[in-house]
Amino acid sequence: MQEHMNYTLLCDFYELTMGNGYFQTEGYADQICYFDVFFRTVPDGGGFAIAAGLEQVIDYIEQLHFTEEDIAYLRSKGCFCEEFLDYLRRFRFTGDIWAVPEGTPIFPREPILTVRAPAIEAQFIETFLLLTLNHQSLIATKTNRIVRAAEGRPVSEFGSRRAQGPDAAVLGARASYIAGCAGTACTLADEMYGSPAGGTMAHSWVQMFPDEYTAFKTYCQLYPHSATLLVDTYNVLKSGVPNAIRAFKEVLLPQGITNCAIRLDSGDLTYLSRKARKMLDAAGLTECKIVASNSLDEYIIRDLLLQGAKIDSFGVGERLITSKSEPVFGGVYKLAAVEDKAGNIIPKIKISANPGKITNPHFKKVFRLFDNETGKAFADLITLHDETVDQTQPLELFDPDATWKRSVFTNFTAKELLVPIFLGGKLVYQSPPIAEMRAWCAGQIDLLWDEVKRFENPHNYYVDLSQRLWDIKQELLRREGN
Ligand SMILES: Nc1ncnc2c1ncn2[C@@H]1O[C@H](COP(=O)(O)OP(=O)(O)OP(=O)(O)O)[C@@H](O)[C@H]1O
Numbered sequence: 001m002q003e004h005m006n007y008t009l010l011c012d013f014y015e016l017t018m019g020n021g022y023f024q025t026e027g028y029a030d031q032i033c034y035f036d037v038f039f040r041t042v043p044d045g046g047g048f049a050i051a052a053g054l055e056q057v058i059d060y061i062e063q064l065h066f067t068e069e070d071i072a073y074l075r076s077k078g079c080f081c082e083e084f085l086d087y088l089r090r091f092r093f094t095g096d097i098w099a100v101p102e103g104t105p106i107f108p109r110e111p112i113l114t115v116r117a118p119a120i121e122a123q124f125i126e127t128f129l130l131l132t133l134n135h136q137s138l139i140a141t142k143t144n145r146i147v148r149a150a151e152g153r154p155v156s157e158f159g160s161r162r163a164q165g166p167d168a169a170v171l172g173a174r175a176s177y178i179a180g181c182a183g184t185a186c187t188l189a190d191e192m193y194g195s196p197a198g199g200t201m202a203h204s205w206v207q208m209f210p211d212e213y214t215a216f217k218t219y220c221q222l223y224p225h226s227a228t229l230l231v232d233t234y235n236v237l238k239s240g241v242p243n244a245i246r247a248f249k250e251v252l253l254p255q256g257i258t259n260c261a262i263r264l265d266s267g268d269l270t271y272l273s274r275k276a277r278k279m280l281d282a283a284g285l286t287e288c289k290i291v292a293s294n295s296l297d298e299y300i301i302r303d304l305l306l307q308g309a310k311i312d313s314f315g316v317g318e319r320l321i322t323s324k325s326e327p328v329f330g331g332v333y334k335l336a337a338v339e340d341k342a343g344n345i346i347p348k349i350k351i352s353a354n355p356g357k358i359t360n361p362h363f364k365k366v367f368r369l370f371d372n373e374t375g376k377a378f379a380d381l382i383t384l385h386d387e388t389v390d391q392t393q394p395l396e397l398f399d400p401d402a403t404w405k406r407s408v409f410t411n412f413t414a415k416e417l418l419v420p421i422f423l424g425g426k427l428v429y430q431s432p433p434i435a436e437m438r439a440w441c442a443g444q445i446d447l448l449w450d451e452v453k454r455f456e457n458p459h460n461y462y463v464d465l466s467q468r469l470w471d472i473k474q475e476l477l478r479r480e481g482n
């Protein structure tokens with residue numbers, strides 16, 4: 001796991017060959033440059049994504065170092081000069097990083113992390129930054145859709161066994177908690193990151209005993225305050241629910257415990273939950289909760305609730321932990337500017353035949369604009385690094401592609417999204433406890449309009465450019481695009 005691993009060589013090999021190249025090319029080794037991390041489309045056609053993974057980026061940056069074994073390995077590749085290998089012995093990150101806090105809703109094309117550092121350092125960290133932010137933001141974004149579909153009912157993350165490897169399980173559980181899961185079945189995610197671990201029982205527990213009732217009774221005796229009995233091993237309505245009722249009545253009720261649950265893991269979850277609810281209520285177990293699982297996702301959960309299922313909470317595994325419907329979060333790392341010897345910032349652009357892939361040049365800031373009357377966010381504004389937004393003056397925003405579409409806003413508050421994380425190689429940010437990230441995430445999503453939160457065809461939230469930034473972009477397009 002991350003804490004015990006040296007991930008320095010978890011980079012694409014070209015980061016090293018470029019680094020060696022910059023090192024040997026006069027004037028490039030110390031070239032200060034700016035890179036932005038941003039993404040282009042929200043997975044699943046959603047209206048926004050959730051940023052996650054920053055704490056692991058911080059750990060990585062702090063741990064960055066090449067061991068003598070790493071140097072020997074790189075020497076064996078035969079393509080790095082000795083001076084560069086010697087430089088790698090002393091390699092540390094000395095630059096600046098700004099990023100959006102974890103749990104923040106984010107939108108396409110805006111920087112969610114910016115690096116300012118000497119070229120070799122800034123280039124070297126690309127792979128790990130992207131893989132970490134892409135993975136956790138993907139799982140956080142998917143989880144949040146699932147959690148919103150559950151309309152306030154707790155969702156537990158059950159996916160470790162189907163995750164694509166240990167990091168995907170543990171860090172996925174971490175991201176899912178930030179994005180709104182109530183907890184996880186992953187014990188290590190609790191120990192390492194504080195995402196609360198808990199769970200029910202497997203079919204094997206029920207199969208292990210001579211009969212279903214004995215399995216339930218034994219479990220209730222062992223865990224009277226957290227008994228969730230899995231009722232679908234044999235026959236839900238004919239044996240599972242009746243045996244659960246019997247065990248609850250014989251073991252829990254005499255102790256005054258009414259807090260209990262059953263889990264449904266197959267069949268028609270609406271039909272079975274409605275029938276089970278009636279049986280539990282008729283037995284006086286009105287406080288007994290019904291948990292549902294079995295290849296759930298946001299669409300099935302929404303359907304179940306529309307059908308009138310009597311489900312109190314959900315366990316969601318494979319489709320959450322793998323983000324099965326859309327398993328790629330396309331965050332990219334693009335050069336936005338370099339500094340000349342005098343420290344002037346020279347903006348850089350990447351041009352593409354696809355206008356959506358043209359980058360926003362320069363060292364930038366992102367402001368989120370909130371309407372003072374409703375408190376809701378209505379647009380994000382990307383500006384140059386030295387611009388401020390004057391909240392006392394009307395602000396004209398325009399569509400960066402269809403520039404004739406303009407609106408003037410008054411009575412708003414502008415909040416900067418990116419906060420300093422490293423300055424001069426020194427960590428200046430303390431990640432909040434994970435429960436605070438989770439509360440921050442929920443609070444920030446509350447500030448988005450419902451139209452932006454639709455699962456299908458959401459309202460397109462505006463991410464606009466300041467006039468100065470737009471002018472610089474157009475100038476670069478004219479200069480470089482011909
Ligand atoms: N009422 C419902 N409406 C929509 N989807 C449902 C409903 N009930 C269950 N589902 C979903 O339908 C799928 C059924 O899965 P599957 O074909 O594996 O059946 P199963 O009943 O789980 O069988 P098995 O006993 O093999 O596990 C699951 O994704 C489940 O969440």
Ligand SMILES: O=P(O)(O)OC[C@H]1O[C@H](OP(=O)(O)OP(=O)(O)O)[C@H](O)[C@@H]1O
Nearest residue numbers: 158265293294295296315316317318319
């Ligand atoms: O379906 P998921 O969303 O991934 O939720 C987790 C699943 O994991 C367990 O199943 P198990 O590994 O025993 O397999 P099975 O129930 O599918 O046979 C559990 O009973 C859930 O069905």
Ligand SMILES: O=C(O)c1cccnc1
Nearest residue numbers: 158185198199200201315
């Ligand atoms: O605790 C559970 O019920 C659980 C845990 C992992 C996978 N499926 C179910």
